Amino acid sequence: MEQSKIAEIVRNYRLTEGEYVMRPTMPALEDYTSYLRGIWDRRMLTNDAVLHQELELRLREYLGTEYLALLSNGTLALMIALRALNIDAGEVITTPFTFPATTHVLSWSGVTPVFCDVDPITFNIDATQIAGHISSRTKAILAVHVFGTPCDTAVIQAVADRYGLYVIYDAAHAFGVKYRGRSIVEYGDMAMLSFHATKVFSTIEGGALVCRTPAQNRRIKLLKDFGISAESEVIEPGINAKLDEFRAAFGLLNLPRIESEIASRKRISLIYRERLMGMPGLRFLPVLDEVEANFCYFPILVNNSEFGMTRDELNDLLRECNVMSRKYFCPLMSRVACYVALPSASPANLPRAEILSNQVLCLPIYGTLQVSTVHQVCDIIEAGYLCQRCR
Numbered sequence: 001m002e003q004s005k006i007a008e009i010v011r012n013y014r015l016t017e018g019e020y021v022m023r024p025t026m027p028a029l030e031d032y033t034s035y036l037r038g039i040w041d042r043r044m045l046t047n048d049a050v051l052h053q054e055l056e057l058r059l060r061e062y063l064g065t066e067y068l069a070l071l072s073n074g075t076l077a078l079m080i081a082l083r084a085l086n087i088d089a090g091e092v093i094t095t096p097f098t099f100p101a102t103t104h105v106l107s108w109s110g111v112t113p114v115f116c117d118v119d120p121i122t123f124n125i126d127a128t129q130i131a132g133h134i135s136s137r138t139k140a141i142l143a144v145h146v147f148g149t150p151c152d153t154a155v156i157q158a159v160a161d162r163y164g165l166y167v168i169y170d171a172a173h174a175f176g177v178k179y180r181g182r183s184i185v186e187y188g189d190m191a192m193l194s195f196h197a198t199k200v201f202s203t204i205e206g207g208a209l210v211c212r213t214p215a216q217n218r219r220i221k222l223l224k225d226f227g228i229s230a231e232s233e234v235i236e237p238g239i240n241a242k243l244d245e246f247r248a249a250f251g252l253l254n255l256p257r258i259e260s261e262i263a264s265r266k267r268i269s270l271i272y273r274e275r276l277m278g279m280p281g282l283r284f285l286p287v288l289d290e291v292e293a294n295f296c297y298f299p300i301l302v303n304n305s306e307f308g309m310t311r312d313e314l315n316d317l318l319r320e321c322n323v324m325s326r327k328y329f330c331p332l333m334s335r336v337a338c339y340v341a342l343p344s345a346s347p348a349n350l351p352r353a354e355i356l357s358n359q360v361l362c363l364p365i366y367g368t369l370q371v372s373t374v375h376q377v378c379d380i381i382e383a384g385y386l387c388q389r390c391r
Contacts, residue, residue: 015321023366025366067214067216080220123299130156140167144173149293157187171185271371272365311360323380325362
């Protein structure tokens with residue numbers, strides 16, 4: 001786009017303050033302070049104290065799951081999942097279209113990631129291609145519910161059952177999502193949740209691991225606390241993944257507000273769809289009938305030949321206008337230096353993921369985002385499109 005046209009759009013549509021893809025949901029400071037007084041009185045700051053136990057119980061109730069361990073972040077939750085399932089060698093089949101943590105936990109655990117291409121509609125791992133990547137070294141499938149859209153759990157489980165593999169779900173984006181009438185964390189052998197500040201539900205930093213049996217749950221509890229089973233007994237090599245009372249308090253205040261947060265995000269999502277749906281070259285995630293979504297992100301795909309601008313050009317324009325959109329996920333994990341040499345990382349093996357990573361752009365969405373700002377973001381995109389059409 002010509003610099004004069006960019007300058008005109010910026011002059012007409014630039015936001016006064018920077019607008020980000022996410023802003024954390026914050027409880028009232030007065031309410032948080034009341035929890036702090038209790039922490040000060042009890043002088044128990046961590047080690048499964050009162051608020052930690054209460055939040056763990058509330059989360060089990062809300063998510064409809066029997067076994068849930070509250071942890072200090074989602075990355076450690078995935079590492080503990082691998083250890084709890086005794087996956088410390090071999091290969092795990094996963095997606096390249098994800099946050100670095102998904103792939104890094106495999107490397108940290110001595111496991112080789114094997115990248116499988118994605119479904120072009122849902123952006124998730126293509127379940128129909130997983131079997132083609134299975135070898136004698138394959139131990140598990142690590143799938144991601146990208147942007148909160150459920151994976152094809154039935155096909156993934158069928159493949160896993162046929163070949164005797166574990167299924168671990170990275171559900172970092174999927175808090176509160178239901179699929180076919182069940183909580184999304186009830187699928188697979190284990191499921192990880194992230195409660196990072198950018199997520200729909202936040203404990204500032206935090207996460208959880210959901211499992212299926214009491215024995216698994218007991219082992220996870222050991223692994224998150226150095227493997228200590230009693231004051232003078234250490235059963236196995238564990239790690240420090242405990243969530244402290246300060247973050248538990250933050251979560252206890254945020255959990256009652258989760259339905260309101262999701263409802264607000266849904267309204268924002270509908271505005272984006274209504275304003276941008278008819279614009280050539282833009283595509284969205286589908287609205288699936290069997291899914292109760294959480295609207296955690298609003299990604300669009302930008303097709304240069306139809307829209308008239310590349311994804312990067314549109315991203316630059318939005319940022320010039322003080323809208324901090326994000327190319328999420330770009331680069332693919334198969335493109336980063338530590339994994340690019342893997343045989344499965346070849347672009348020829350991942351044609352759909354390559355296209356997706358070059359077209360995806362996430363727009364601002366969070367519960368307190370003003371409707372007027374959503375329309376301003378749409379105005380900028382529309383102005384960019386029209387400028388290109390007028391050339």
